Amino acid sequence: MSPAHVRKVAGTKPPASGSAQNVAAPFPPSAPIGATSSTSATIAAPGTAGPAGPRTSALAPGADTDHDLAVRDRLAAWVCDLSLLHELTECLARTSTLDETLREVLRAGASLVGAGRGLVALDPADGLGPDLTVGLGLGHADLGTLETVRHIGADRLQDADVGFSLGPGLEETLLRDLRHDPALTPRHREVAAHLGLGASYALGLMAADGRLGTAVWFFDEPAAPTDRRRRLAGLYLRFAAEHIARCLDLRRARRVTAALAAELLPARLPRVPGVRMAVRHSAGPRGGGDWYDALPLPEGALGLTVGGVTGTGPGAVAAMGRLRASLRAYAVMEGEDPVAVLSDLELLMRLTEPARSATALFGYVSAEAAGGRKLTLAGAGHCPPLLVGEHRCEYVETSLSAPLNMLSCWEAPSVELRVRPAESLLFFTDGLLHRTGESADLAFAGLRAAARSAPDSVRADPERLADHVLDAVLPGGLDRAGGAEDLVLLVARFE
Missing domain, CATH: 3.30.450.40 (GAF domain)
Incomplete structure (x- = not known):
């Protein structure tokens, strides 16, 4: 009578027929994983001759159990x-x-x-x-x-x-x-x-x-x-x-x-009679394309600009450097017309940076004979500047417009504003709003409230005003404020 069929399982062999079957002994406690064949070959089965002596009828009582426990303990460890x-x-x-x-x-x-x-x-x-x-x-x-x-x-x-x-x-x-x-x-x-x-x-x-x-x-x-x-x-x-x-x-x-981006931005702001300026800039962890600039222009005028190129990394930083350099050239040639400056910049982007877009804000500040300053401003999808003074704290409403290189042809009218003595303009990028973690409306309101709460002594110093605004909007401080985007805050106070 043939023995019963035993199903084969991967990694095992069916037992031999008959009553005398070889029993595979467990690994010794000190044996590493993988040393199976040599170890089992040295342990004799019941009823056979071992390598060191005569036949034994059975293993010592409890020896297999001790070996099993030792192996299980080692494997568990x-x-x-x-x-x-x-x-x-x-x-x-x-x-x-x-x-x-x-x-x-x-x-x-x-x-x-x-x-x-x-x-x-x-x-x-x-x-x-x-x-x-x-x-x-x-x-x-x-x-x-x-x-x-x-x-x-x-x-x-x-x-x-x-x-x-x-x-x-x-x-x-x-x-x-x-x-x-x-x-x-x-x-x-x-x-x-x-x-x-x-x-x-x-x-x-x-x-x-x-x-x-x-x-x-x-x-x-x-x-x-x-x-x-x-x-x-x-x-x-x-x-x-x-x-x-x-x-x-x-x-x-x-x-x-970050060092490359810093070298592409002004090392220091220019000295312009009747104007004091301060800037705070923090690059995002991946390196972004936000820029700022203050450019003395003919006849005692001043050009102020902030903006940002889409994307992150060295490519965005390099594109930012090219656009900022081009904007400076256009501002020298036709800075009294901010719309023309941004139109030329948009045409340049369409020809040389077809895969990118950018937001930009350019303001032309000129002195008036009656005192004070006149600001002519044009923006392309950028945040409006904040005007801060003793009697008013409000955003300068620019006309709605798309970012540069987003539409087939960019065009937007400029706006004019009289800036009184002892008033300041705050130009900033949207990274300042995004790092607050609030919605756009709440971030704009928080920035305005921070500027309005500044004491007179703080408003009189653009450096202190910039620090006051950042401390109020970003309680953790500029260095600790998280965010993937760049941050720019440019403050200009007019005497």
Whole structure:
């Protein structure tokens, strides 16, 4: 009678027929994953001759159960470690800036090695910077104190001491007792006692392009992380170093773009009799195309302009530079007619920048014989300027018009306004409104309320007025205000 058919499953073999079947023994507790064939071949089945002696009728009672439990414990520990690393690397991948990444690396590393404090000292080997130190549980004064002893002597642990390899080129340094280690100088021990540091554990940040810096974690008491913790920290830092390198490259690229944009804008505003000016400019993280300019014109006139090119990145910055230079030329030739200036700029964009559009505002300010100033203004889809004085605070209503290069032919009438002595004009881009996080109506109302609330002494100084408006509209400050767009605020006060 033939034996019953047993369905084959991937990765298994059906048992042999008959009562005498070979039993596959489990892996020994120390066997790594993947070493199955050689391990099982060395363990004899019941009733067979083993490699070291006579036949045995059965395994020792309970031996298979002990081996099973050991293997399951080892696999459970590996799965737990992999799950932890997966969770931490997911959190790291969600960071987008260099500062966020370094703080996340410190937080994750502290949880892996069991430390409470730490720091990352970024010092890229290529010498391009930035040299940056970020702390976890350490204040600015603590970081400054540690900087005085940053070149600290330590014993380097070798792979043989650890029992496993931390990876090629990965440097590991452990100081088990910072307060009593005879290899340290008295100054080192003094700093450790002052900050309450008992031990330190450091790992080098090594990326494919070279060394990036060092991550150090501190323990409150003399201690050392276990081999398992050190292994997990090493695996995590190998991934984290590559992510830090990418964030570092991104930060450098953004700084280059911001520097390029800054060079394409006026380094300082001109001195014009009877006019005092101030400007605040903040580039977006991707680099935008907002511009501002103040241009002295013949017969004591003054040209004021702000605008912005669509898009972000180096392309938008370069386009902004070309348009601003062209606008300056048109303003010198026909600045008394702002509509003609913007019409020429629109024609230039249609011929040289067909895929882009731009908003722009140009004002021609001339002195009047009876006193005061006359402002002739034209806008192309741009925010109207805000007029601020002792008796009025209102937006200068420009005619509705589309941005440049949006329609087949741009045209809009100009408006004229008399500006009294001791009044100021605020030109701005829409990035100022967008960074408030409010709707357009609320953002316009908030800007007007901020300017109206300025005391007389603040309104008399364009620098103080610009700061007052930004502090009121963006409570977090200009540097902390988030937003993907550029921000420009140009203030001109007329005496």
